Amino acid sequence: MKLFVASSLAPRCHPTKMVATSLSVLSGLVLSASAVAQNKAVTQVVKPPIALAYIDVATNASDLPGGGMMGAAAQGGQSGGFFGALSGLAKGAGNSISERGNQFGNTHNMMGFGSGRYIDVSVHTNQFPSLTEAVQSIPANMNLGASLPLLAITPDKPISGSVDESPVEPHYEKPKGKISIYWGCGENIRPGQPRTLDVAKASPDDYARFFTMRGKTTKGARAEPGHPSWPNKNDDRKIPDNASLQGQHSFSGKGIPDNFKFTLNAAQDLMPAIELQQTKRDQGVSLEWKNIPYARGYFISAMGGQSGDSDRGELILWTSSELPDVGFGLGDYQSNTDIDRWISEKIILPSTTTRCDIPKGIFGAQAGGMLRMIAYGSDAYYAYPPRPADPKIAWQPDWQAKIRIKSTFSSILGGMGDNTDMHRNRQEQNSSKEENKISPTDILKGLFGR
Template identity: 40%
Template sequence: MPSLKPLAIAATGLFALTSASAAEIVQKVKPPVSQAYIDLATFNGGAPMAPAGGMGGMLGGLFGGGKSNDRGNSFGQTQGQAQGRWMDVTLLTRHNKELKTATQSVPSGSKLAPTLNLLAPEPTKVVAESHVASEGPGEFQMPKGKMYLYWGCGTEVRKGQPLVIDFARMDPKQMNQFFQNRNAMFRVPEPAPGRPVWPNKKDDRMLPEGASMAGEHTFAGEGVVDGFKFNIDAAHDLMPAVEATRSDDARGVLFKWKPMQQATGWFVQAMGMRDSAAAGNGDMEMVYWTSSELPDMGMGLVNYQPDSSIAKWQKEKVILPASTSECAAPKEAVSAMAMSRVIAYGDELNMAYPPRPKDPRIDWEPQWEVKVRRKSVASLTPGMGSMMGAAMAGHADDEDKAPAPRQALAQPQREQQQPQPDKPASSAAVEAIKSSAFDLFKNVLQRKAEDALSR
């Protein structure tokens, strides 16, 4: 009887070759003809909407905020911190690169039905360069002071903390350790000619109180594919407001929040000054703390993040599990005047037509694609009332132009034992903000860090 061994070897080799060939098959994917992005955001406890350039815009810029508007709603508020519920919509199509207007049919529950009117901005006029010599900006004077970073839930300061940046030294190794900012957020295309958005200058309606985006939506416009129709289910609607509290005692600071069924994870960040009076004199000590178990300033994490990144960072204990409802911080890490944020992440809703074929040998040519992102953020800022009042006093002339108040969200009850700063400290903090103390991190230190690390 002939040996079966050569036959077995041949069969094994053939199987391996077939497996390798199958593994090499890469599905061809073409970009969708028409695409839409819908960002939904809920902010609670943030600064009220204010005229551009006012304190509201300044505080929004502090945490990477969006734009202010002195009339009604404006695109980009989902990236701001103004209290309320917001939606940004962006539409583009490969069949019409000069698309100016479009419509989005929305469900009756939105209280904006039957349609939203999308509008693309006009092309920017090119201004001839001036040959007048300019003196340019003066030399930047680095302030005196330090920045401290703490992390992790618990009232005890952990070994190896805090990380410290000394403005006088600006050591590259220090900065490489300090400036940890995880962020995998997909950047939605900005409004541009050929890319209509909502809201806009012709349709700047606010989201009415109790508005719901759950239901059928349809996009239409010249060059937009027919049948661009989809449903947002109730599970991917606007998220409720985060109801969070902060309480201080001799041991530390406790952040607590009401559980939320829609949340896939949580993250807490606090940022403040140890001595606001000294900061007003240019000698500041900035203190950051986050709920992450790994060093991270949190500047990128308090925003939309992909589902895959949230899952990854939860395994690394950077983002708190969805079941979490509190996190404590050491007393040294969160000052009485610290601005704190608690974010609840919502999962994305991604839809396309036709659906992606499971067989990789079949090309995928989607006609349309839509991405819906959601988040809900609570801001807890002791003393903000007096700070806002003092800063906005200089804008009294703009009151007649101020928009109608946003819908009120449920305001979390602050703990009675929370320390209240005295008036001089609040005034000094206002002056510190006016002198761009907070903007220092975003604009100057970041550039200096990049320069130092590139050497």
């Protein structure tokens, strides 16, 4: 009965018309699918820009006295990855901070050495690869005059017109002793931790399984032949405390297009310094900080050691990640895409986070170690002319500019007060009772046999 009623109420259609309609719909679908396939098959031709500029922006805050050690760690980390950074720390333990003003590369000091605000700038043009000097016109609120003189270093060999964008491949140096990794914020150490490696006995496969180090920092501003940069030997002025990057910037020089100009807004300005409050509690440390405007996310790491003989010390690492990671790869600029992905994977703390507890018992009764924190800003790209929306139209911009922003903080774990007093007492008493308390620098020297 129901089938009969439904059939009787259905609209009547001539069989010929039904076939024609079906063919029309099918034809439309085929044409649509063909159009989609054609669009997917088209790959837009993108040619390198005529001129390319980088601006790396960093705010560093630190209450650590060992500037030479921090600088050595940064250099070692850039050339040798994880082990290079540790070796750099050991080598630079006794060095003093340079008395020079602003130096190119201060934005990349991975341990936050040198409190202050730093900017590294460089520009390159394919029309004149051996460019030796250029000028960056800057907004008045940078308080550095109308412009910055960019100067390239002297080349040792002929200059290539191409710009290397590949990440630096680290070269590892095998240390001695043990390394233990902890991870995650919270009051207590989580089940399954720590992950420990006896590096003297470990095989290459053991290393591969043990070391998880995320991070894909590519080159930004560079002081190289053919890349006039600032600061340089002719102008090493420091960035004023009240400086702002907001406003119009432009580049000029031989082979640089006349229209190379763009405007930076508040999201690309110098970030505020991280204001971190540390509170020791029951062999752990509570970390709290003020939210930073325009921060995309946060990452925290700590490094310390346990006593042992000179060849068998134990290096201890902790990070705020919810998954194991040694942390050194995430201590510098990261892309917006990677930051967002690692936030979703709970590797990086979301921008709304203002507290993290380091579990008790990781760094011993004194909770001694070195702490580093980074607030990631959002990188920005500018180009002219804009990229065509039609993939069939090739794109070769006259110029491109890339801006990267971050704010970092480094300190003794738990704050400098107690550790400064302890160091002073150790010097005054010169007592063997302190032998059970070993500094991270001593551990690092022991690990590397230096």
